[in-house]
Amino acid sequence: xxxxxxxRAGYEAASRAFIEAAGIPDPDASxxxxxxxxxxxxxxxxxxxxxxxxxxVIRYPTPSQYRIEIEAATIDGQVAxxxxxxxxxxxxxxxxxxxxxPGAVTTVQGRAAMQRIEGVWxxxxxxxxxxxxxxxxxxx
Amino acid sequence: MRRVAAALxxxxxxxxxxxxxxxxxxxxxxxxTDQTATGELLGGDTAEVVAREGRDLGxxxxxxxxxxxxxxxxxxxxxxxxxxxxxxxxxxxxxxPVQVLRVCTDRDTGEYxxxxxxxxxxxxxxxxxxxxxxxxxxxxxLPLPLPSARMxxxxxxxxxxxxxxxxxxxxxxxxxxxxxxxxxVVVATPVEQRWTFGSPSEKKVCADAGTPYDLSRPAxxxxxxxxxxxxxxxxxxxxxxxxxxxxxxxxxxxTSNIGASGDLGFxxxxxxxxxxxxxxxxxxxxxRGQ
Numbered sequence: 001x002x003x004x005x006x007x008r009a010g011y012e013a014a015s016r017a018f019i020e021a022a023g024i025p026d027p028d029a030s031x032x033x034x035x036x037x038x039x040x041x042x043x044x045x046x047x048x049x050x051x052x053x054x055x056x057v058i059r060y061p062t063p064s065q066y067r068i069e070i071e072a073a074t075i076d077g078q079v080a081x082x083x084x085x086x087x088x089x090x091x092x093x094x095x096x097x098x099x100x101x102p103g104a105v106t107t108v109q110g111r112a113a114m115q116r117i118e119g120v121w122x123x124x125x126x127x128x129x130x131x132x133x134x135x136x137x138x139x140x
Numbered sequence: 141m142r143r144v145a146a147a148l149x150x151x152x153x154x155x156x157x158x159x160x161x162x163x164x165x166x167x168x169x170x171x172x173t174d175q176t177a178t179g180e181l182l183g184g185d186t187a188e189v190v191a192r193e194g195r196d197l198g199x200x201x202x203x204x205x206x207x208x209x210x211x212x213x214x215x216x217x218x219x220x221x222x223x224x225x226x227x228x229x230x231x232x233x234x235x236x237p238v239q240v241l242r243v244c245t246d247r248d249t250g251e252y253x254x255x256x257x258x259x260x261x262x263x264x265x266x267x268x269x270x271x272x273x274x275x276x277x278x279x280x281x282l283p284l285p286l287p288s289a290r291m292x293x294x295x296x297x298x299x300x301x302x303x304x305x306x307x308x309x310x311x312x313x314x315x316x317x318x319x320x321x322x323x324x325v326v327v328a329t330p331v332e333q334r335w336t337f338g339s340p341s342e343k344k345v346c347a348d349a350g351t352p353y354d355l356s357r358p359a360x361x362x363x364x365x366x367x368x369x370x371x372x373x374x375x376x377x378x379x380x381x382x383x384x385x386x387x388x389x390x391x392x393x394x395t396s397n398i399g400a401s402g403d404l405g406f407x408x409x410x411x412x413x414x415x416x417x418x419x420x421x422x423x424x425x426x427x428r429g430q
Contacts, residue, residue, distance in 0.1 A: 038179055046256060050243040081181070091169065092167075092168050104167040124181055126182075
């Protein structure tokens with residue numbers, strides 16, 4: 001697998017790990033530290049602690065429109081920088097709620113930095129560049 | 141004094157933690173608003189630096205929908221599931237650092253704006269948060285529309301005839317953020333409209349909204365300080381039109397209920413209006429009135 005393909009796969013794995021942890025929510029999920037590092041690992045855990053404190057989880061409707069499009073990737077040694085476009089229809093609901101109806105959909109464009117640690121690409125940082133209601137903007 | 145502080149804290153917590161707000165579903169999945177973190181790799185700027193440069197407010201040429209006021213709830217990070225109340229900050233813990241989990245959401249949209257862990261030292265309510273940090277949060281919720289720019293005459297302009305310029309949505313925008321008894325109010329006040337007329341050197345800057353031209357009144361009874369006179373027709377331009385751009389500039393300031401205040405700089409939004417300019421003879425009556 002090329003570096004770029006590895007970084008892309010690492011980003012997607014990080015997203016999946018967070019979504020899984022947020023469905024519990026479990027700030028100590030090992031999959032988080034397997035796929036995240038640095039400030040983003042701290043932020044993910046803090047968010048999950050916030051969800052737990054408020055008795056909430058993140059759920060996605062079935063079918064979900066959630067989708068990741070990695071628009072660009074550059075590799076610089078052990079660091080990869082990605083431009084991502086994410087269609088996100090996740091909702092934060094009471095923990096006892098097992099399913100959600102389709103609701104608000106948001107499209108977010110952001111930049112992400114992946115760091116390769118012991119051969120594994122992990123999500124280290126991420127910033128939001130733009131946000132649209134619905135499937136719009138970078139997703140069009 | 142301590143009772144006052146405790147009472148203030150109690151009232152703020154009651155206000156901040158309506159059960160309905162917690163029960164209601166909110167948007168914000170894997171890429172919720174609170175799901176960002178930067179460091180050395182993407183430029184580890186503080187929230188204040190980002191706010192000052194406006195990067196958290198998106199591209200200048202796109203409207204930002206914004207949101208509502210921000211409200212924050214506080215929890216004991218060591219004992220989740222329990223919101224913090226005044227009893228948790230009684231005299232027995234005065235001067236002792238407490239780790240607090242702060243969850244801040246947009247009251248209108250339900251979006252999670254920020255989740256953070258803070259170490260605070262009772263009894264001061266203000267110790268729960270840096271009011272400037274709250275200001276940055278409130279600023280992120282400001283709606284920033286594109287300028288609703290108008291010209292008279294509407295549509296095609298005429299060489300050597302004043303075109304009146306104004307902006308319909310010259311209005312301040314306000315948002316607040318509240319946490320632990322501290323409320324910061326951010327106000328974005330329009331300060332300038334900047335027009336360019338096809339090239340950067342052809343410009344006009346107006347420090348007010350401009351005056352809408354009233355078609356029902358005689359031109360001789362009206363005046364404006366915001367106008368521009370095209371000297372050349374737009375024939376030969378792409379699509380036979382100048383790309384007139386209008387930038388609405390807001391100055392963002394903040395105040396808080398604990399005395400602190402400050403300035404978060406300027407933000408702007410730009411709209412572009414393709415504008416045809418034609419040459420007409422003997423049409424200069426020094427006013428408008430089409």
